[in-house]
Amino acid sequence: MAELGRQTPTRSVVLPYEKTKGAQAVKLYNLTGRKAQEWQELMLYDIMSVGEDGLWTHVKFGYSLPRRNGKSEILIMRELWGLVTGEHIMHTAHRTTTTHGAWEKLVGFVEKLGLPYRSIRASGRELLELIDTGGRIEYRTRTSKGGLGEGVDLLIIDEAQEYTDDQESALKYIVTDSKNPQTLFCGTPPTPVSSGTVFTKLRNEALAGNTVDTGWAEWSVPTMTDVHDKAAWLETNPSYGVVFGERDITAEIGTDDVDFNIQRLGLWIRYNLKSAISATDWGALQVKRLPALKGKLFCGIKYGKDGEHVALSIAVRTKDGRIFVETIDCRPVRAGNAWIIDFLRAAQVEKVVVDGANGQELLVRDMKDAKLKKPLLPTVKQIIAANADFERGLFEQKLCHAGQPSLVQAATNCERRAIGSNGGFGYQALKEGIEIALLDSAILAYWACESTKEERKPQQIDY
Numbered sequence: 001m002a003e004l005g006r007q008t009p010t011r012s013v014v015l016p017y018e019k020t021k022g023a024q025a026v027k028l029y030n031l032t033g034r035k036a037q038e039w040q041e042l043m044l045y046d047i048m049s050v051g052e053d054g055l056w057t058h059v060k061f062g063y064s065l066p067r068r069n070g071k072s073e074i075l076i077m078r079e080l081w082g083l084v085t086g087e088h089i090m091h092t093a094h095r096t097t098t099t100h101g102a103w104e105k106l107v108g109f110v111e112k113l114g115l116p117y118r119s120i121r122a123s124g125r126e127l128l129e130l131i132d133t134g135g136r137i138e139y140r141t142r143t144s145k146g147g148l149g150e151g152v153d154l155l156i157i158d159e160a161q162e163y164t165d166d167q168e169s170a171l172k173y174i175v176t177d178s179k180n181p182q183t184l185f186c187g188t189p190p191t192p193v194s195s196g197t198v199f200t201k202l203r204n205e206a207l208a209g210n211t212v213d214t215g216w217a218e219w220s221v222p223t224m225t226d227v228h229d230k231a232a233w234l235e236t237n238p239s240y241g242v243v244f245g246e247r248d249i250t251a252e253i254g255t256d257d258v259d260f261n262i263q264r265l266g267l268w269i270r271y272n273l274k275s276a277i278s279a280t281d282w283g284a285l286q287v288k289r290l291p292a293l294k295g296k297l298f299c300g301i302k303y304g305k306d307g308e309h310v311a312l313s314i315a316v317r318t319k320d321g322r323i324f325v326e327t328i329d330c331r332p333v334r335a336g337n338a339w340i341i342d343f344l345r346a347a348q349v350e351k352v353v354v355d356g357a358n359g360q361e362l363l364v365r366d367m368k369d370a371k372l373k374k375p376l377l378p379t380v381k382q383i384i385a386a387n388a389d390f391e392r393g394l395f396e397q398k399l400c401h402a403g404q405p406s407l408v409q410a411a412t413n414c415e416r417r418a419i420g421s422n423g424g425f426g427y428q429a430l431k432e433g434i435e436i437a438l439l440d441s442a443i444l445a446y447w448a449c450e451s452t453k454e455e456r457k458p459q460q461i462d463y
Contacts, residue, residue: 005233005240007039009063009217010266013206013418017049017057024048025081029073032112036077039238043074046215047184048081055180058215062160062185062202065219066266069239071186072102075156078184079106083128083135084115087153090174092142094162096123099139102158103128106137142167153178160187160199168198189220189268191259203268209418209425220266223432227253227260236266275430279412281394286403292319296350298452300444301340301363301375303356304437307333310359311437312340313407314347315399315445323399323449325442327407330435333359337366344372351452353378353386353444356437378444384424386447399446410438 022044026036036044049057065071075091082089093099103119103126110117110128120127126139138152142163155175157163163185175181187199206216219236226232233249234240240249252264261267298315311330315323328343340363344352352367352375354360360377367375378386393399401407413434414427427443429436 002241002245003234004242005039005069005237006219006235007037007238008042010219010221010235011207012046012215012217013209013211014046014215014217015049015057015213017046017051019051020045020049021081022046022048025077028080028084028113029077029109032109034073036073037070037239037242040070040074040077043217044077046217047074047078056182057213059181059213060183060185060202060211061215061217062187062199062206063217064160064187064189064199064203064266064268066237066264067188068244069219069237070243072105072158075102075158075184075186076106076109078154079137079156080109080113082154083110083130083137084133086133086135088135088151088178089137089154089156090140090150090152090171091137091156091158092140092171094142094159096141098159099141100126103139143170150174151177153181155181155183157183157185157198158187160185160196161190161194162187162196163198164196165198189262189266191262192269200268204415207418208416209420209423210416218266218268220268221261224257224261224267225265227257227264232265237264270430275412276414276416276427277394277411279408282401282408282411283403285394285397285400287324287400290402291322291324291400293317293324294319295454296348298445298449299344299347299349299352300441300446300448301352301354301356301360302437302440302444303333303354303359304435305356305358307358309333309435309437310337310340310356311435311441312343313438313441313445315442315449317449317454318400321398323393323446325399325401325407325446327404327438327442330406330438330441337363341366341370341372345370349373351376351448353448355383355440355444376448380420380424382447383426384419385451386443387419387424387426389447389450390443393446393450398450401442406435407438407442410434410436411442414439 025044026041029036047061051057079089091102116131118129129136152174185199205211206214221232293316295317300313303310309330310333312328315325318324354363354375355378413430415430416425417428419426427439
């Protein structure tokens with residue numbers, strides 16, 4: 001039996017839903033004699049999910065896959081359903097050859113279904129309309145003026161990596177009058193010569209949790225990867241084993257490893273990204289000397305996602321009303337928990353928060369054996385709250401630090417990542433070599449301290 005590529009995205013943002021029209025679209029597509037792959041079915045379920053009011057859950061949905069995986073078939077499935085249900089659709093692309101090819105392909109599917117239609121064949125301005133339903137799709141090669149004054153229910157942005165801000169300004173309003181609008185963005189990661197900016201911004205905002213009514217899915221490697229790594233091929237190509245296989249990919253390997261990573265492994269190259277926490281903002285919180293402290297310590301412990309490191313940070317209140325944070329250490333997980341236990345035994349600790357599924361349960365047992373107070377294992381909701389509190393502390397300058405190089409490096413080389421589907425966020429490293437567990441542990445310590453009420457000594461009254 002042939003090996004198959006991963007059928008679920010490596011990264012995605014999908015809003016919660018209970019109902020979908022995706023099954024209808026898949027069934028219709030399969031009537032043409034083609035058979036939707038598992039990953040395509042799952043994508044359609046997410047894209048075509050609806051709320052109790054019958055409106056699309058995702059008003060916008062973007063997805064990115066390496067080449068030759070059949071991402072345009074998703075568009076075909078969605079468009080066929082739209083035509084049959086009477087939608088007005090506009091399919092746009094960067095190149096005339098792409099729009100014409102898409103029109104020819106959809107005409108072929110309509111003919112296989114035996115649906116009466118009329119069509120107009122004009123290079124870059126093709127049209128197809130079903131006679132029985134009135135469903136209509138127009139094809140346009142994108143310009144900065146195309147689409148103005150036209151109203152549609154579904155807008156398709158094909159070759160989305162080439163979609164520019166000027167083109168978006170001309171097109172985004174054509175779905176405004178629809179009672180149930182939807183815009184789909186379909187593409188590959190941009191190359192250094194790609195002209196588009198919208199697709200990248202959509203991705204970054206969605207993954208950071210900064211979007212509303214927007215979904216995202218991608219198959220990608222997070223960093224530059226060995227072109228001969230077959231595991232990476234399988235991870236990033238859902239149609240591996242169906243559309244193409246090992247010999248096909250081997251034949252693609254050349255001298256340009258970067259291009260292979262983008263085109264075949266879905267790598268998103270990061271160009272001039274700014275840290276979510278700037279060096280200026282973090283530097284403004286640095287103290288020249290240790291401030292006067294009061295009360296016990298609060299500890300945050302974070303086991304890194306890669307399972308390689310664990311970081312321990314502390315937070316303590318200052319007499320001037322701030323919270324001082326500092327990292328105690330960050331060591332390999334394989335070194336064990338003895339150093340953490342030794343610190344917790346020696347320090348006056350009020351509360352310990354531990355996060356990281358790859359190590360927290362073992363630490364809980366070690367702390368129990370050492371007769372230490374049971375730590376808090378935060379829920380996802382609490383992690384979201386911790387990050388929000390930390391960001392608020394940054395903005396209001398309620399925290400301070402001593403300028404530890406390792407913590408400075410982690411804090412000023414991070415970007416937001418989405419947690420959950422309601423705007424929650426955390427942080428991840430902007431580049432290789434940054435151990436984000438350092439920052440995460442400081443955030444946990446800060447949150448534990450900030451969310452714990454201070455004990456107030458009873459007021460003494462002299463008679």
